[in-house]
Amino acid sequence: xxxxxxxxxxxxxxxxxxxxxxxxxxxxxxxxxxxxxxxxxxxxxxxxxxxxxxxxxxxxxxxxxxxxxxxxxxxxxxxxxxxxxxxxxxxxxxxxxxxxxxxxxxxxxxxxxxxxxxxxxxxxxxxxxxxxxxxxxxxxxxxxxxxxxxxxxxxxxxxxxxxxxxxxx
Numbered sequence: 001x002x003x004x005x006x007x008x009x010x011x012x013x014x015x016x017x018x019x020x021x022x023x024x025x026x027x028x029x030x031x032x033x034x035x036x037x038x039x040x041x042x043x044x045x046x047x048x049x050x051x052x053x054x055x056x057x058x059x060x061x062x063x064x065x066x067x068x069x070x071x072x073x074x075x076x077x078x079x080x081x082x083x084x085x086x087x088x089x090x091x092x093x094x095x096x097x098x099x100x101x102x103x104x105x106x107x108x109x110x111x112x113x114x115x116x117x118x119x120x121x122x123x124x125x126x127x128x129x130x131x132x133x134x135x136x137x138x139x140x141x142x143x144x145x146x147x148x149x150x151x152x153x154x155x156x157x158x159x160x161x162x163x164x165x166x167x168x169x
Contacts, residue, residue, distance in 0.1 A: 028096025
């Protein structure tokens with residue numbers, strides 16, 4: 001039998017969980033890239049970033065005019081991001097300078113290195129989306145092309161056909 005004080009405690013905990021929110025991928029908070037200011041035409045994925053729940057900070061090139069109320073991160077800053085598979089995976093935090101929300105895709109030029117071809121939550125204020133609203137997958141991220149050597153592509157890690165991906169995690 002549940003005691004009244006335990007019932008009250010359980011009720012208060014459920015209210016606290018609801019009030020604080022339980023988003024899986026809170027994205028959009030300004031974060032420090034921890035490097036010198038990146039070039040204006042390159043994407044930078046910085047991890048670990050202690051500013052972010054996901055420990056990942058992203059800066060993408062500004063490819064369009066900002067919508068009213070939006071702000072582009074200053075100098076060596078980006079926005080907290082998270083890996084995703086769909087736009088719905090990206091939970092915008094209220095304090096984000098990103099006004100129009102986030103889309104899930106491979107950041108421009110993110111086709112080399114440890115984060116190659118990974119999809120991240122990207123602020124729609126900063127990029128030009130095609131009419132269909134979906135960022136195209138870069139050719140270098142086509143898993144059907146055996147010449148693409150990104151180890152994050154399906155069936156590449158520890159596959160003898162891809163020697164660069166042996167022991168890659």
